[in-house]
Amino acid sequence: MKKDLPENNVKDIAIAVALESETAESKVWYVYLINLKNEPIENVLITSKGYGEKDGEQVKTSVLRHMIPVVDSKAYKLIEPIDEQTxxxxxxxWLSYYIGKDIFDKKFIFLPESIVEMNFIRIPVLNKPGVMIK
Known part of the structure; x- marks a missing residue:
């Protein structure tokens, strides 16, 4: 039963949307997983999707799945490119990972219009401008 499972809280893990490059015509954005822990995380599974309302209609993007064998301590991994239209x-x-035999999971949601310049920070470890959820 669910009540019998240990409560493994996710700490020192972040998802960031970073501005990779910019020209007069376009901007290139990537989504990264950042491990701020002092230990590696293993068997990382990430599912991503977009959903909401656009022009008065409900919109859903495809669900993408990513597997990363290991993310070292104080390191990052590229998850996927992301289009400004989303x-x-x-x-x-939705992130799941292991530390030893313990499994951890957490859902990170970037709300509509939260990826804007006024919310930018210098993302730790990655050292790029963008928006991060921890």
Missing amino acids: FGLNNEF
Whole structure:
């Protein structure tokens, strides 16, 4: 039963949307997983999807799945590129990983219009401008 499972809280893990490059015509954005822990995480599974309302209609993107064998301590891994057209949707990233034999999971949601310049920070470890959820 669910009540019998240990409560493993996710700490020192972040998902970030970072501005990779910019030209007069376009901007290139990537989504990263950042491990701020002092230990590696293993068997990382991430599912991503976008959903919400655009122009008065309900919109859903495809669900993408990513597997990363190991993310070292104080390191990052590229999850996927992200299109600016999805910034008006909820962008959800569901993360599961192991530390030893313990499993951890957390859902990260970038709300519509949260990926905007006024919310930018210098993302730790990655050292790029963007928006991060911890």
